[in-house]
Amino acid sequence: MPVKGALPSGVVIRPETAEDKAAIDHVIAAAFGDGRFMRSVRHLRRASHEASLSFVVTLQDKVIGSIRYWPILVGGRTQLLLGPLAVLPEHSGKGFGKALVAHSLSVAETTSYDFILISGEPDYYPRFGFEPASQELFLWPGFIEPERLQIKWLSEDAKTKAPAAAQAILPML
Numbered sequence: 001m002p003v004k005g006a007l008p009s010g011v012v013i014r015p016e017t018a019e020d021k022a023a024i025d026h027v028i029a030a031a032f033g034d035g036r037f038m039r040s041v042r043h044l045r046r047a048s049h050e051a052s053l054s055f056v057v058t059l060q061d062k063v064i065g066s067i068r069y070w071p072i073l074v075g076g077r078t079q080l081l082l083g084p085l086a087v088l089p090e091h092s093g094k095g096f097g098k099a100l101v102a103h104s105l106s107v108a109e110t111t112s113y114d115f116i117l118i119s120g121e122p123d124y125y126p127r128f129g130f131e132p133a134s135q136e137l138f139l140w141p142g143f144i145e146p147e148r149l150q151i152k153w154l155s156e157d158a159k160t161k162a163p164a165a166a167q168a169i170l171p172m173l
């Protein structure tokens with residue numbers, strides 16, 4: 001269902017559809033540039049992204065931002081990886097990134113996943129409940145700046161299942 005409340009007129013957040021692919025590719029390329037091909041997080045995006053948690057923000061029906069989540073395997077259980085989150089540079093700083101994260105998290109909180117991991121800006125995600133994740137416990141596939149690895153627990157109960165020993169973060173194939 002599209003989200004309109006608290007967004008400017010003409011701006012809508014709605015689930016991503018197959019027809020959005022080219023527009024989303026454009027938004028991600030414009031937001032990240034060529035650096036997107038060098039990030040270790042790409043190793044974790046093998047299976048399809050999680051369609052029920054992937055949203056676009058549109059302005060007059062044009063896609064200007066996107067958020068996707070991917071299933072990952074941690075300790076034998078499927079969990080979530082957030083990203084990429086991208087907003088077209090000409091529309092950045094207007095709250096659309098925050099709206100995409102907040103909306104998708106409100107849906108993620110209704111699922112049975114335990115947590116969401118992200119390789120993300122350490123200044124951006126704590127406002128949504130992300131906190132630093134231990135790189136000794138969560139073994140990232142490749143290089144990641146320590147401060148970028150963050151976790152959001154999706155419930156208090158999930159937090160009690162935090163790993164006591166190192167767990168590899170693996171892609172779903």
Ligand SMILES: CC(C)(COP(=O)(O)OP(=O)(O)OC[C@H]1O[C@@H](n2cnc3c(N)ncnc32)[C@H](O)[C@@H]1OP(=O)(O)O)[C@@H](O)C(=O)NCCC(=O)NCCS
Nearest residue numbers: 031085086087092093094095096097098119120121123124
């Ligand atoms: C990061 C991004 C998604 C934010 O979306 P946005 O719509 O521009 O941001 P919003 O308007 O919702 O939020 C603005 C807030 O985010 C902060 N912010 C924006 N980009 C940031 C960044 N790269 N690092 C830390 N904070 C950032 C702003 O300082 C502002 O903070 P405030 O609310 O305390 O004033 C967008 O700028 C973008 O696509 N950047 C390039 C790609 C990228 O870095 N994606 C995230 C990777 S994890």
